[in-house]
Amino acid sequence: MNKFLHIGVYLFFASSFFLFGWFSHATYEPGKRIEKKSILDTIKERKTLNVVLLNAPSTYYIGPDGPSGFEYELLDAYAKSLGVELNITAAHTVKEALEYVGKEGIDLVSASLTKTPHREELYNFGPSYFEVQEQVICHRGMLGSSKFPRDVEDLEGLEIVVGENTSYYETVNSLIDDGFDINVSVTSEYSTEELLEMVSNHQIDCTLADSNIYSINLKYFPDIAMAFAISGREQLAWILPPNSTKLETNMYTWLNSFVQTGKMTRLKDHYYSYVLFFDYYNTKMFYKRVDSRLPRYESYFKNSATRFGIPWTLLAAVSYQESHWNPKAKSFTGVRGMMMLTRHTARLLGVKNRLDPRQSIVGGTRHLKQMIKNVPEGVEGEDRLKFALAAYNVGGGHIQDAMSLAKKLGLNQYVWSDLKIVLPLLSQKKYYKTLKFGYARGSEPVKYVEAIYNYKSILDKLVDEKEKAEEEKKLDENTTHQL
Template sequence: MLHLSKRLRAALTVLLALATLLCPAELLPRLGDGLDSIRQRDFLQVATRNGPITFYQGGHGPTGFEYELVRRFAHSLGVSLAVKNDSRIMDVLDDVRRGTADLGAAALTLDQSRSGLRYSQPILTLQPLVVYRRGLPPVRTLDDLLNLRIGVIAGSGSAAALRAQQQNLPGLGWREADDLAIADLLEMVERDDLDAAVIYTHQFKLNRLFFPNVERGFALGKPLTLVWAFSASQPLALQQAANRFIAEQRSSGDLDELIGRYFGHDDYLEYVGARLFIRHVRNRLPRFVPYFKEAARDTGFDWRLLAALGYQESHWRPDATSPTGVRGLMMLTRPTADEIGIDNRLDPRQSVDGGARYLLHVRDRLDASIPEPDRTWMALAAYNVGLGHLFDARTIAAQRGGDPDRWIDVREALPLLQQREWYSQANHGYARGGEPVIYVRNVRRYYEILKYVNRSQQQFDQLGQRTLDSDTMTPLEIVTPLM
């Protein structure tokens, strides 16, 4: 049997993907002939659409919730993945119907009125959500939508939700286009080209920090079901395999983990904090990114984690000084600076270098039994409260029947260092143990935001460069009221 190298196999996958993009659909082989044909060609062809729920190019290559899930599915079949990124939902569905894609994964919702398609079992619940521009009167009910300029992506479940509500409110009208991205809609609301839009709650979670003038309105209609689409004219084998895979992902907890990774951070920051953070990401952070990346190369930390730590410490102010004498972008004490050889704490490059090396020093002193990422979270806590108090908290966690190597248990123990019952028997005495818990939570939130910003940078760079006017923006088709 011929075995291809990983490099050659990857190259073939790219060539196959390019062929799918460049060849006319009628010249492509029928792809949906069952699992045998997929395994023979050695790749799963998926039609998708660019978006935060589905598929986009991040800082380290393709990513997205559905992309990650369908990649796992392809792996379970023992084949590679080829992705065709369509511009419209209807293009995705047409690819599936024609058999030029094995399945469609593009934030599709269960819709039995679509002909020629079958669907997988439910993957995720999608709730259509009305969002509107901050400063308008609150939009809380369906009646509040009358006379507003509302935008939606044509062919989406959100558009279907609007059509369903139009039966109850005939005066409801809106504007739609089929090749808009979610960021386009939100930017149009932000810039007063629209008053409101209907998207999914998950999409708002992923994008709201970048559009602080867009406000959450109300849930529109019943929740919808995210599914994968298959051709009704093809054998059931692939659909059945997908259903087994989804069920296994759900029962193992892997699906919940993936959902949490992409959508589980809606409570990042309250509005003012979110707006301030994003402004500082744009205006302050770029100056210091080279220092964070240099320190990351020297210490092995993700530069975005170091940047998140720096924001928590000083809001990226190199001249920050506290009443207790800690100074600089990473807020180093004089003894710490002396210990790691930093002579000017107000020099941002030295401060970042010193803070990163001190964090590494703290992490290296933790027990080797602590796995990642718990080890890093505990190192951050010790950066804030001191290693001695962290060791005490680990002891208390064990005494209470928890695992001292797990951050979730140590996190519960740290606040107990404020109670006499516990700190009186601790080696290092009293500590304001609730503070490092909040500290680590904040750093992790900033870190998650920075990771999202980084992997979506191309999307937002393009968004920032585009002028939203009639010459460059896709025209919105007006859906008129029924009365």
């Protein structure tokens, strides 16, 4: 009996293993393997893109209208394309940003990083999005003297400081290895922007910075000057986690679309176009008048801003461009006052005395508000304000002409980056003779808008610094009281 029982148990297990093996084989599909979840899938599942961003003017900062910066806006647009939120961890130096590479939960590190050969050995870079050159930046006061360097050999004897773990450190070290005598100090305490400020104050002679960083900071530190380019063309790119092929492919596809649709051009235009119009003397004078003239009229700008819903720093920038904050300003055409109103416009706006700064500012703001309302519906976002400012300067009719011409030339008539290409053509006979409002000095409104945005960005930064200083002062006072 026991013998038959053993045989029965044996046959049961044997048949079970056979049936299990047959069923597994029958249901197995060679192409259908269990794959590890990709980083891109994880991002979409958690609904956030976790990025480390360098807290600096060229990348990411909190402005008067919230988060700003070229790289912030680029990554925010990418996050929106995925249907996820952008979650930011701020770093204050390149060294600090690089320390986040490889950490759990970090999807991307963005710190205006160039793809150097040494870095490419260490990190997994995603797509390139900007081309730059490393430049030697020195104090402007050295211009014209034998101390101002024109090439690498001239760097001997100068006090130069660069940031630790930056591409500039790699460049200088390579030159030293090649036999050049360069006195360079390395710091982990200061960012590139802080070093540029030290150059501007002549605490050090020179530093190194990428061309985009120099361009952004030139308006904030007008006493810096580019000496020479110390590298060839280099690519900026984001650092991605290892084994993130799916994320990298998706980013390449999106970035290509972002470029092809003209969005990248508009973003670069927003942050870098004013550099073409930088004027050292005017910028220095602007800083002086911020202290000597603006305080007398600041409350008028703020009151008008609240009343009409336009940033007060923009109103102040318009007024400076118009009159240098001189309430008695007068041009040869007869326009007068802080906002340089014509007699006819002032009458329509209810301004009785154009030389009264409060009346002029209120009238000018009301006029600008009307201009914004008159901008065609197809113009969106910040471009509405730029179109309105251009109309404030040259007249709405010429803006209509420029939009018609842009359409004829195959450009987008509703975006400022294309309109400012067309506006200068209004002074050329072959174009203006076919247009309703005829000849105009179309380059003037382009310079006008760029100058205003340059002044506004300086004011925004100064306001932000003042508010931070006041907050720190309050904290110190509270701490003192508690003690």
